[in-house]
Amino acid sequence: MYIMVEGTIQSTLTLAILGLISQRPMTGYDLRKVFTTTPMWYFSNSPGAIYPALQRFENSGLIKGIVEGQDTLRPKRVYTLTEDGRQVLEQSLEQPITQDDVIRRRDDLVLRFTFMGNILGREKTLSYLKELLIQLENYIPSLQEHLDTERLAESPYDAFSIEYGIEMYQVYTRWAKHVIDQLEGN
Amino acid sequence: MYIMVEGTIQSTLTLAILGLISQRPMTGYDLRKVFTTTPMWYFSNSPGAIYPALQRFENSGLIKGIVEGQDTLRPKRVYTLTEDGRQVLEQSLEQPITQDDVIRRRDDLVLRFTFMGNILGREKTLSYLKELLIQLENYIPSLQEHLDTERLAESPYDAFSIEYGIEMYQVYTRWAKHVIDQLEGN
DNA sequence: TGAGACATGTAATCGGTTACATGATTCC
DNA sequence: GGAATCATGTAACCGATTACATGTCTCA
Numbered sequence: 001m002y003i004m005v006e007g008t009i010q011s012t013l014t015l016a017i018l019g020l021i022s023q024r025p026m027t028g029y030d031l032r033k034v035f036t037t038t039p040m041w042y043f044s045n046s047p048g049a050i051y052p053a054l055q056r057f058e059n060s061g062l063i064k065g066i067v068e069g070q071d072t073l074r075p076k077r078v079y080t081l082t083e084d085g086r087q088v089l090e091q092s093l094e095q096p097i098t099q100d101d102v103i104r105r106r107d108d109l110v111l112r113f114t115f116m117g118n119i120l121g122r123e124k125t126l127s128y129l130k131e132l133l134i135q136l137e138n139y140i141p142s143l144q145e146h147l148d149t150e151r152l153a154e155s156p157y158d159a160f161s162i163e164y165g166i167e168m169y170q171v172y173t174r175w176a177k178h179v180i181d182q183l184e185g186n
Numbered sequence: 187m188y189i190m191v192e193g194t195i196q197s198t199l200t201l202a203i204l205g206l207i208s209q210r211p212m213t214g215y216d217l218r219k220v221f222t223t224t225p226m227w228y229f230s231n232s233p234g235a236i237y238p239a240l241q242r243f244e245n246s247g248l249i250k251g252i253v254e255g256q257d258t259l260r261p262k263r264v265y266t267l268t269e270d271g272r273q274v275l276e277q278s279l280e281q282p283i284t285q286d287d288v289i290r291r292r293d294d295l296v297l298r299f300t301f302m303g304n305i306l307g308r309e310k311t312l313s314y315l316k317e318l319l320i321q322l323e324n325y326i327p328s329l330q331e332h333l334d335t336e337r338l339a340e341s342p343y344d345a346f347s348i349e350y351g352i353e354m355y356q357v358y359t360r361w362a363k364h365v366i367d368q369l370e371g372n
Numbered sequence: 373t374g375a376g377a378c379a380t381g382t383a384a385t386c387g388g389t390t391a392c393a394t395g396a397t398t399c400c
Numbered sequence: 401g402g403a404a405t406c407a408t409g410t411a412a413c414c415g416a417t418t419a420c421a422t423g424t425c426t427c428a
Contacts, residue, residue, distance in 0.1 A: 104228060238410090
């Protein structure tokens with residue numbers, strides 16, 4: 001009988017939290033600092049989001065909090081990833097890239113890439129980027145089609161917006177190729 | 187005494203809904219179709235998101251539903267923007283662009299642009315794009331700085347991710363300039 | 373001594389996801 | 401007759417936002 005690991009990563013924020021803790025043990029406050037002072041400011045630094053998330057992770061055994069300075073007047077809870085936590089994180093990073101990811105979570109895919117290098121290694125990261133490339137190149141033509149119909153309909157604003165989308169996905173593609181080159185160059 | 191218009195636009199989805207209804211009267215089903223068959227598939231097409239949103243808007247008087255085919259066995263509720271609704275939408279589109287918008291809602295800003303043309307006119311749309319340009323050009327250097335420190339720290343994956351961000355914002359800038367040129371060219 | 377960083381939480385509220393539920397119409 | 405499309409909802413659940421709350425430590 002297999003023992004199933006309880007608890008999963010429900011959102012981008014929680015992936016970010018688990019990924020950061022995987023890099024080094026962290027307190028809630030450390031996480032908040034990352035989410036305010038680095039380009040990860042993209043995420044919520046709200047205590048109302050972070051502390052409950054840490055509690056949920058600890059309850060499902062993905063992280064373990066150790067109180068430091070218990071004797072002092074300002075103790076802090078330092079969280080470390082457990083074996084189960086590492087497993088869940090690995091599984092989460094290894095999920096195939098879906099159309100939905102490409103459409104609605106294109107930035108999240110970059111977050112996954114960021115953590116992947118250290119956790120799954122260079123080879124898997126390269127596969128991931130190649131998979132991403134395929135998905136991107138598969139998606140762009142469908143936008144292109146809509147651009148053509150929009151142009152015929154003479155909706156200039158709609159057309160500009162679709163152009164935005166196409167250009168975003170094109171640089172995304174270029175970026176992925178560039179990273180692949182760099183990683184293979186080593 | 188002023189009569190305050192109740193109800194505001196709480197999310198990107200609800201902005202999309204109100205904006206689409208402003209373009210032409212729509213049923214919930216029409217909205218769902220848009221959210222599945224056009225590049226607006228970016229948004230949720232879930233009935234559990236759309237129908238409650240329509241009810242909220244109607245309750246606060248921003249839209250008005252008229253039942254068509256009440257005598258038939260398959261009536262439908264066609265929603266139109268009210269005067270209040272138009273006011274709220276206009277106000278929402280006229281909000282200044284914040285840092286937070288640029289960081290966490292960069293795609294939403296494009297949605298606002300899309301509706302703006304028809305609702306606020308070309309002049310205001312141009313101002314909006316110029317404001318956007320300033321915000322973008324103001325934000326990019328802060329990413330650049332973090333890239334430099336990341337490179338010194340020799341975290342290649344982190345550095346690549348920041349590069350992604352920078353490139354995204356750079357094409358965004360290029361796109362905005364291009365649209366300004368096109369709109370001024372007319 | 374007072375501002376600002378350190379440090380952790382709770383509670384109300386709310387929009388969205390997921391899943392369930394129902395029935396009509398059209399077209400092959 | 402059956403699949404696909406048209407058409408509209410509800411209910412449980414849940415993560416995040418917002419706001420509130422509390423106290424320490426450090427350094428100028």
